[in-house]
Amino acid sequence: MIDSFQAMRVISEHRGEAIVVATMTAKHEWYKVSGRPELDLLFSGAMSKASSVALGLALARPDRKVMVLDGDGSLLMNLGSLVTIANMAPPNLVHFVIENDVYRITGGHPIPAAGKLSFAGLARGAGYPRSHEFSDLEAFQGGIEAILREDGPTLVCLKVPPASKRVTSTSPKTIEIMGRFREAVGGSST
Protein backbone atom coordinates (compact mmCIF):
# COMPACT_ATOMS: atom_id res chain seq x y z
CA MET A 1 0.00 0.00 0.00
CA ILE A 2 1.07 3.57 -0.73
CA ASP A 3 0.87 6.37 1.79
CA SER A 4 -1.57 8.76 0.13
CA PHE A 5 0.28 11.86 1.31
CA GLN A 6 3.51 10.53 -0.20
CA ALA A 7 1.67 9.81 -3.43
CA MET A 8 0.54 13.43 -3.54
CA ARG A 9 4.14 14.56 -3.12
CA VAL A 10 5.24 12.41 -6.05
CA ILE A 11 2.48 13.77 -8.27
CA SER A 12 3.31 17.33 -7.20
CA GLU A 13 6.98 16.84 -8.08
CA HIS A 14 6.04 15.77 -11.60
CA ARG A 15 3.04 17.98 -12.38
CA GLY A 16 4.95 20.70 -14.23
CA GLU A 17 2.41 23.16 -15.62
CA ALA A 18 -0.49 20.74 -15.32
CA ILE A 19 -3.92 21.85 -14.20
CA VAL A 20 -5.02 19.75 -11.20
CA VAL A 21 -8.58 19.04 -10.10
CA ALA A 22 -8.52 17.52 -6.60
CA THR A 23 -11.57 16.27 -4.74
CA MET A 24 -12.63 14.62 -1.48
CA THR A 25 -9.78 13.56 0.84
CA ALA A 26 -7.19 14.09 -1.89
CA LYS A 27 -8.19 17.74 -2.01
CA HIS A 28 -7.03 18.31 1.56
CA GLU A 29 -3.76 16.43 1.10
CA TRP A 30 -3.03 18.05 -2.25
CA TYR A 31 -3.55 21.50 -0.74
CA LYS A 32 -0.66 20.82 1.64
CA VAL A 33 1.85 19.72 -1.02
CA SER A 34 1.01 21.67 -4.16
CA GLY A 35 3.58 24.16 -5.36
CA ARG A 36 1.27 25.71 -7.97
CA PRO A 37 -1.95 26.54 -6.12
CA GLU A 38 -3.08 28.91 -8.86
CA LEU A 39 -3.41 25.91 -11.19
CA ASP A 40 -5.38 23.84 -8.67
CA LEU A 41 -9.14 23.48 -8.57
CA LEU A 42 -9.87 22.17 -5.08
CA PHE A 43 -13.24 20.76 -5.78
CA SER A 44 -16.15 19.91 -3.52
CA GLY A 45 -19.88 20.43 -3.46
CA ALA A 46 -21.04 17.93 -6.05
CA MET A 47 -19.48 14.64 -5.00
CA SER A 48 -18.38 12.46 -7.91
CA LYS A 49 -18.23 15.15 -10.57
CA ALA A 50 -14.49 15.89 -10.42
CA SER A 51 -13.84 13.60 -13.40
CA SER A 52 -16.53 15.37 -15.40
CA VAL A 53 -15.15 18.83 -14.56
CA ALA A 54 -11.67 17.62 -15.50
CA LEU A 55 -12.95 16.36 -18.84
CA GLY A 56 -14.39 19.79 -19.56
CA LEU A 57 -11.10 21.45 -18.70
CA ALA A 58 -9.15 18.99 -20.84
CA LEU A 59 -11.39 19.70 -23.82
CA ALA A 60 -11.26 23.46 -23.31
CA ARG A 61 -7.48 23.51 -22.87
CA PRO A 62 -6.02 20.80 -25.14
CA ASP A 63 -2.66 22.55 -24.87
CA ARG A 64 -2.41 21.81 -21.13
CA LYS A 65 -2.06 18.59 -19.18
CA VAL A 66 -5.03 18.11 -16.88
CA MET A 67 -4.84 15.81 -13.85
CA VAL A 68 -7.77 14.79 -11.69
CA LEU A 69 -7.20 13.38 -8.20
CA ASP A 70 -10.37 11.36 -7.70
CA GLY A 71 -11.61 9.15 -4.87
CA ASP A 72 -12.80 5.58 -5.25
CA GLY A 73 -16.17 6.26 -3.64
CA SER A 74 -16.48 9.42 -5.68
CA LEU A 75 -15.79 7.68 -8.99
CA LEU A 76 -18.23 4.88 -8.13
CA MET A 77 -20.97 7.53 -8.07
CA ASN A 78 -20.07 8.63 -11.59
CA LEU A 79 -18.81 5.50 -13.36
CA GLY A 80 -20.46 6.60 -16.58
CA SER A 81 -17.87 9.38 -16.73
CA LEU A 82 -15.27 6.73 -17.60
CA VAL A 83 -17.20 5.99 -20.79
CA THR A 84 -17.81 9.67 -21.51
CA ILE A 85 -14.09 10.44 -21.09
CA ALA A 86 -13.01 7.44 -23.17
CA ASN A 87 -15.40 8.48 -25.92
CA MET A 88 -14.05 12.04 -26.09
CA ALA A 89 -10.50 10.68 -25.66
CA PRO A 90 -8.66 13.82 -24.52
CA PRO A 91 -4.96 12.90 -24.82
CA ASN A 92 -4.06 15.46 -22.13
CA LEU A 93 -6.12 13.94 -19.30
CA VAL A 94 -4.60 11.85 -16.49
CA HIS A 95 -7.14 10.40 -14.08
CA PHE A 96 -5.68 9.39 -10.71
CA VAL A 97 -7.95 7.34 -8.44
CA ILE A 98 -6.99 7.13 -4.77
CA GLU A 99 -8.35 3.71 -3.78
CA ASN A 100 -8.66 3.34 -0.02
CA ASP A 101 -11.79 1.14 -0.12
CA VAL A 102 -13.72 3.45 2.22
CA TYR A 103 -15.64 6.68 2.32
CA ARG A 104 -13.07 8.42 4.47
CA ILE A 105 -15.13 11.58 4.50
CA THR A 106 -17.85 9.75 6.50
CA GLY A 107 -15.44 8.14 8.93
CA GLY A 108 -14.47 5.02 7.05
CA HIS A 109 -17.60 3.24 5.86
CA PRO A 110 -16.68 0.68 3.16
CA ILE A 111 -17.40 1.35 -0.49
CA PRO A 112 -19.42 -1.32 -2.34
CA ALA A 113 -17.28 -4.22 -3.58
CA ALA A 114 -14.25 -3.02 -1.62
CA GLY A 115 -11.29 -5.17 -2.54
CA LYS A 116 -13.17 -6.93 -5.34
CA LEU A 117 -13.28 -4.40 -8.14
CA SER A 118 -10.49 -3.05 -10.33
CA PHE A 119 -10.60 0.61 -11.31
CA ALA A 120 -7.84 0.05 -13.83
CA GLY A 121 -9.92 -2.78 -15.29
CA LEU A 122 -13.04 -0.62 -15.36
CA ALA A 123 -11.12 2.09 -17.21
CA ARG A 124 -9.83 -0.38 -19.80
CA GLY A 125 -13.30 -1.78 -20.25
CA ALA A 126 -14.71 1.72 -20.69
CA GLY A 127 -12.21 2.43 -23.45
CA TYR A 128 -9.33 4.28 -21.79
CA PRO A 129 -6.32 3.48 -23.96
CA ARG A 130 -4.09 3.18 -20.90
CA SER A 131 -4.56 2.33 -17.25
CA HIS A 132 -2.17 1.49 -14.44
CA GLU A 133 -2.35 0.31 -10.86
CA PHE A 134 0.22 0.82 -8.13
CA SER A 135 0.37 -0.44 -4.56
CA ASP A 136 4.06 0.35 -4.02
CA LEU A 137 5.44 3.89 -3.73
CA GLU A 138 8.80 3.12 -5.34
CA ALA A 139 7.12 1.52 -8.34
CA PHE A 140 4.89 4.58 -8.70
CA GLN A 141 7.86 6.92 -8.43
CA GLY A 142 9.63 4.89 -11.09
CA GLY A 143 6.66 4.88 -13.44
CA ILE A 144 5.09 8.30 -13.22
CA GLU A 145 7.41 10.11 -15.59
CA ALA A 146 6.69 7.70 -18.44
CA ILE A 147 2.98 7.73 -17.65
CA LEU A 148 2.82 11.51 -17.93
CA ARG A 149 4.49 11.31 -21.36
CA GLU A 150 1.75 8.98 -22.65
CA ASP A 151 -1.13 10.16 -24.73
CA GLY A 152 -4.24 9.71 -22.59
CA PRO A 153 -6.77 9.52 -21.34
CA THR A 154 -4.88 7.49 -18.75
CA LEU A 155 -6.19 6.17 -15.44
CA VAL A 156 -3.75 5.57 -12.60
CA CYS A 157 -5.13 3.73 -9.58
CA LEU A 158 -3.13 4.22 -6.37
CA LYS A 159 -3.91 1.69 -3.65
CA VAL A 160 -3.65 3.33 -0.24
CA PRO A 161 -4.53 1.99 3.22
CA PRO A 162 -8.10 2.42 4.49
CA ALA A 163 -8.41 5.27 6.95
CA SER A 164 -11.24 6.06 9.29
CA LYS A 165 -9.99 9.36 10.64
CA ARG A 166 -11.46 12.30 8.78
CA VAL A 167 -8.98 14.76 7.35
CA THR A 168 -9.20 18.15 9.00
CA SER A 169 -10.23 20.62 6.35
CA THR A 170 -7.87 23.53 5.95
CA SER A 171 -8.27 24.02 2.22
CA PRO A 172 -10.31 26.91 0.85
CA LYS A 173 -13.78 26.53 -0.57
CA THR A 174 -14.03 26.11 -4.32
CA ILE A 175 -15.84 29.40 -4.83
CA GLU A 176 -13.05 31.25 -3.04
CA ILE A 177 -10.37 30.14 -5.52
CA MET A 178 -12.37 29.99 -8.73
CA GLY A 179 -11.49 33.45 -9.97
CA ARG A 180 -7.77 32.92 -9.48
CA PHE A 181 -7.96 29.50 -11.05
CA ARG A 182 -9.92 30.61 -14.09
CA GLU A 183 -7.55 33.47 -14.71
CA ALA A 184 -4.51 31.20 -14.39
CA VAL A 185 -5.82 28.58 -16.82
CA GLY A 186 -6.84 31.17 -19.36
CA GLY A 187 -10.57 30.96 -18.93
CA SER A 188 -11.31 34.51 -17.91
CA SER A 189 -11.28 36.04 -21.38
CA THR A 190 -14.81 34.96 -22.33
Next chain:
Amino acid sequence: MVTSGTHSSPAEMAEKVMAELARCHITHLVYLAHSETGPLYDLAERDPGLTVVPVCREGEAVGVATGLWLGGANPAVLHQSTGLFESGDSIRGLALDLRIPLLLLIGYRGWRPEPPFADSAATYLEPYLDAWGIKHYLLESPEGAGVVSMAYQEARETSRPVAVLVVGEGD
Protein backbone atom coordinates in the same frame (compact mmCIF):
# COMPACT_ATOMS: atom_id res chain seq x y z
CA MET B 1 -41.97 31.93 -17.13
CA VAL B 2 -41.89 33.56 -20.55
CA THR B 3 -43.64 31.79 -23.45
CA SER B 4 -42.98 32.08 -27.15
CA GLY B 5 -44.99 31.02 -30.18
CA THR B 6 -46.94 27.91 -31.10
CA HIS B 7 -45.79 24.41 -31.95
CA SER B 8 -44.54 23.56 -35.49
CA SER B 9 -41.88 21.59 -37.46
CA PRO B 10 -39.11 19.95 -35.37
CA ALA B 11 -36.60 20.38 -38.23
CA GLU B 12 -37.33 24.08 -38.52
CA MET B 13 -37.12 24.44 -34.76
CA ALA B 14 -33.72 22.73 -34.78
CA GLU B 15 -32.40 25.06 -37.48
CA LYS B 16 -33.53 28.12 -35.57
CA VAL B 17 -32.05 26.90 -32.30
CA MET B 18 -28.75 26.12 -34.03
CA ALA B 19 -28.70 29.65 -35.44
CA GLU B 20 -29.25 30.98 -31.94
CA LEU B 21 -26.40 28.86 -30.55
CA ALA B 22 -24.13 30.26 -33.24
CA ARG B 23 -25.24 33.78 -32.37
CA CYS B 24 -24.26 33.08 -28.75
CA HIS B 25 -20.87 31.68 -29.89
CA ILE B 26 -21.54 28.38 -28.14
CA THR B 27 -18.43 26.21 -28.57
CA HIS B 28 -19.55 22.92 -26.98
CA LEU B 29 -22.95 21.26 -26.68
CA VAL B 30 -22.97 18.78 -23.79
CA TYR B 31 -25.93 16.48 -24.35
CA LEU B 32 -27.80 13.30 -23.78
CA ALA B 33 -30.18 12.27 -26.54
CA HIS B 34 -33.92 12.54 -25.99
CA SER B 35 -37.02 12.53 -28.12
CA GLU B 36 -38.00 16.22 -28.02
CA THR B 37 -34.99 17.59 -29.89
CA GLY B 38 -33.73 14.74 -32.08
CA PRO B 39 -33.17 16.88 -35.20
CA LEU B 40 -31.05 19.28 -33.18
CA TYR B 41 -28.49 16.53 -32.47
CA ASP B 42 -28.18 15.76 -36.14
CA LEU B 43 -27.48 19.39 -36.99
CA ALA B 44 -25.13 19.88 -34.04
CA GLU B 45 -23.03 16.87 -34.94
CA ARG B 46 -22.61 18.15 -38.49
CA ASP B 47 -21.67 21.68 -37.41
CA PRO B 48 -17.90 22.16 -37.70
CA GLY B 49 -18.04 25.11 -35.35
CA LEU B 50 -19.57 23.16 -32.50
CA THR B 51 -18.09 20.27 -30.51
CA VAL B 52 -20.70 17.87 -29.19
CA VAL B 53 -19.96 16.07 -25.93
CA PRO B 54 -22.32 13.14 -25.35
CA VAL B 55 -22.65 12.04 -21.72
CA CYS B 56 -23.92 8.79 -20.20
CA ARG B 57 -26.10 10.42 -17.53
CA GLU B 58 -27.33 13.96 -17.29
CA GLY B 59 -25.65 14.68 -13.96
CA GLU B 60 -22.34 14.58 -15.77
CA ALA B 61 -23.38 17.32 -18.16
CA VAL B 62 -23.24 20.23 -15.71
CA GLY B 63 -19.85 18.97 -14.50
CA VAL B 64 -18.41 18.84 -18.01
CA ALA B 65 -19.90 22.24 -18.82
CA THR B 66 -18.41 23.71 -15.64
CA GLY B 67 -14.96 22.49 -16.64
CA LEU B 68 -15.39 23.83 -20.14
CA TRP B 69 -16.40 27.24 -18.83
CA LEU B 70 -13.53 27.35 -16.34
CA GLY B 71 -11.17 26.58 -19.21
CA GLY B 72 -12.47 29.44 -21.32
CA ALA B 73 -14.92 27.62 -23.61
CA ASN B 74 -18.55 28.59 -23.99
CA PRO B 75 -20.74 25.52 -23.41
CA ALA B 76 -24.47 24.83 -23.36
CA VAL B 77 -26.25 21.77 -21.98
CA LEU B 78 -29.03 19.89 -23.77
CA HIS B 79 -31.08 17.06 -22.28
CA GLN B 80 -34.59 16.13 -21.23
CA SER B 81 -36.48 17.29 -18.16
CA THR B 82 -36.10 13.84 -16.60
CA GLY B 83 -32.35 14.34 -16.78
CA LEU B 84 -32.66 17.67 -15.03
CA PHE B 85 -34.28 15.87 -12.10
CA GLU B 86 -31.35 13.43 -12.05
CA SER B 87 -28.88 16.34 -12.15
CA GLY B 88 -30.05 18.00 -8.96
CA ASP B 89 -26.82 17.88 -6.98
CA SER B 90 -24.76 19.02 -9.95
CA ILE B 91 -27.11 21.95 -10.47
CA ARG B 92 -26.87 22.84 -6.78
CA GLY B 93 -23.19 22.21 -6.12
CA LEU B 94 -21.81 23.49 -9.41
CA ALA B 95 -24.07 25.71 -11.47
CA LEU B 96 -25.69 27.51 -8.54
CA ASP B 97 -23.07 27.44 -5.78
CA LEU B 98 -20.18 28.24 -8.13
CA ARG B 99 -22.23 30.78 -10.09
CA ILE B 100 -21.72 29.25 -13.52
CA PRO B 101 -23.46 31.20 -16.33
CA LEU B 102 -24.94 28.20 -18.08
CA LEU B 103 -27.50 27.91 -20.85
CA LEU B 104 -29.67 24.84 -20.21
CA LEU B 105 -31.77 23.58 -23.12
CA ILE B 106 -34.31 21.21 -21.58
CA GLY B 107 -36.65 18.96 -23.55
CA TYR B 108 -40.10 19.48 -22.07
CA ARG B 109 -41.30 15.89 -21.85
CA GLY B 110 -45.05 15.51 -21.58
CA TRP B 111 -45.91 19.15 -22.25
CA ARG B 112 -49.36 20.00 -23.60
CA PRO B 113 -50.74 23.46 -24.46
CA GLU B 114 -53.59 22.81 -22.08
CA PRO B 115 -53.66 20.63 -18.95
CA PRO B 116 -53.52 17.81 -18.20
CA PHE B 117 -49.90 17.11 -19.11
CA ALA B 118 -48.99 13.75 -20.63
CA ASP B 119 -46.96 12.64 -17.60
CA SER B 120 -45.57 13.79 -14.29
CA ALA B 121 -42.25 14.93 -15.82
CA ALA B 122 -44.14 17.93 -17.17
CA THR B 123 -46.11 18.40 -13.97
CA TYR B 124 -42.99 18.85 -11.88
CA LEU B 125 -40.58 20.60 -14.28
CA GLU B 126 -41.47 24.24 -13.75
CA PRO B 127 -42.05 23.92 -9.98
CA TYR B 128 -38.66 22.20 -9.79
CA LEU B 129 -36.91 25.05 -11.61
CA ASP B 130 -38.79 27.60 -9.52
CA ALA B 131 -37.62 25.87 -6.35
CA TRP B 132 -34.00 26.25 -7.48
CA GLY B 133 -34.65 29.86 -8.49
CA ILE B 134 -33.71 29.08 -12.09
CA LYS B 135 -35.33 31.42 -14.61
CA HIS B 136 -36.94 29.56 -17.52
CA TYR B 137 -38.41 30.30 -20.91
CA LEU B 138 -40.80 28.16 -22.93
CA LEU B 139 -39.89 27.57 -26.58
CA GLU B 140 -42.87 26.28 -28.54
CA SER B 141 -42.10 27.30 -32.11
CA PRO B 142 -39.23 28.30 -34.42
CA GLU B 143 -40.48 31.87 -34.40
CA GLY B 144 -39.80 32.02 -30.70
CA ALA B 145 -36.19 30.80 -30.87
CA GLY B 146 -34.92 34.21 -29.84
CA VAL B 147 -35.49 33.17 -26.23
CA VAL B 148 -32.28 31.11 -26.55
CA SER B 149 -30.16 34.24 -26.95
CA MET B 150 -32.20 35.97 -24.29
CA ALA B 151 -31.59 33.16 -21.80
CA TYR B 152 -27.91 33.00 -22.70
CA GLN B 153 -27.46 36.71 -22.14
CA GLU B 154 -29.35 36.54 -18.86
CA ALA B 155 -27.14 33.68 -17.67
CA ARG B 156 -24.03 35.75 -18.35
CA GLU B 157 -25.41 38.84 -16.70
CA THR B 158 -26.55 37.01 -13.57
CA SER B 159 -23.84 34.31 -13.36
CA ARG B 160 -26.56 31.71 -12.97
CA PRO B 161 -28.00 28.91 -15.07
CA VAL B 162 -31.01 29.89 -17.18
CA ALA B 163 -33.22 27.29 -18.85
CA VAL B 164 -35.05 27.15 -22.17
CA LEU B 165 -37.78 24.51 -22.11
CA VAL B 166 -38.04 23.09 -25.60
CA VAL B 167 -41.34 21.63 -26.78
CA GLY B 168 -40.79 19.07 -29.51
CA GLU B 169 -41.99 16.12 -31.49
CA GLY B 170 -41.70 13.70 -28.60
CA ASP B 171 -44.28 15.44 -26.47
